[in-house]
Amino acid sequence: MQPLPAYLTDEALATFIRSALAEDVGDGDHSALAAIPAEARNRARLLVKGTGVLAGVALAPRIFVAVDEALEVREALPDGTRVRPGDVAFVVEGPARSILTAERLVLNCMQRMSGIATYTAQLTALLAGTKARLLDTRKTTPNFRLCEKWAVLIGGGVNHRYGLFDMIMLKDNHVDYAGGVAAALAATHAYLARTGRQLPIVLETRTLEEVQQAVAAGGFQRLMLDNMTPAQMREALAVVAGRFETEASGGITEQTLAAVAATGVDYISVGALTHSADILDLSLKAF
Incomplete structure (x- = not known):
């Protein structure tokens, strides 16, 4: 794994994630709170649906843990991997409500980052x-x-x-x-x-x-x-x-x-x- 650049400090990443979650979650993920039992545990996988360069894998666990420290991520593909439809980047497991609460922020970051990484690789x-x-x-x-x-x-x-x-x-x-x-x-x-x-x-x-x-x-x-x-x-x-x-x-x-x-x-x-x-x-x- 490549070392993080200097601007990606733990504090900078934590601040970004806190701000993004505050924007998205507000006073609670009421859809998950309403429909999913508190004790439910589940798993989900990050499924690739396009062709390109994967990015944001190292960020995803930080988002999941910021939502709930009980969530566990098992990485399958590192950042920089050239991917195609059907590839699985990681599996997350833990409290079901928390998986759903973190889902959109993880996807928003990874889709955007992977698009930029893909275009950068293409031009490079x-x-x-x-x-x-x-x-x-x-x-x-x-x-x-x-x-x-x-x-x-x-x-x-x-x-x-x-x-x-x-x-x-x-x-x-x-x-x-x-x-x-x-x-x-x-x-x-x-x-x-x-x-x-x-x-x-x-x-x-x-x-x-x-x-x-x-x-x-x-x-x-x-x-x-x-x-x-x-x-x-x-x-x-x-x-x-x-x-x-x-x-x-x-x-x-x-x-x-x-x-x-x-x-x-x-x-x-x-x-x-x-x-x-x-x-x-x-x-x-x-x-």
């Missing part, structure tokens, strides 16, 4: 033969980011910054408001010195002129090449000459991904990984 395969690595973005569902970024990792992608706090990313509006590339970088270094922070700096450029200004100024870790054609990226990479990491961004699709990767960029960020992936159909079935 298009990078074969290049050095480019696939990045996610902050284009995520509010309050569900930790699961969506986790799913990108499971699918073979790489997490970009988690939020506004763990990286300085100077994008087009920052550059324009600051008065240009050099001014934005100078102000950033002054801020870091003044506050005693050590944060990586990523700088977005839109034109070859901005690339030249950035390389001349220096003082950043990665240069973003935003909304450039592959031909323009190659020109920009010639200017960079390997002195900084490079990242292609902006409007990159499944159809254009391979051509962008072939330019020689180090990273490609694709917002669609988290905002446009379909779900993977899953079901929790009593047996």
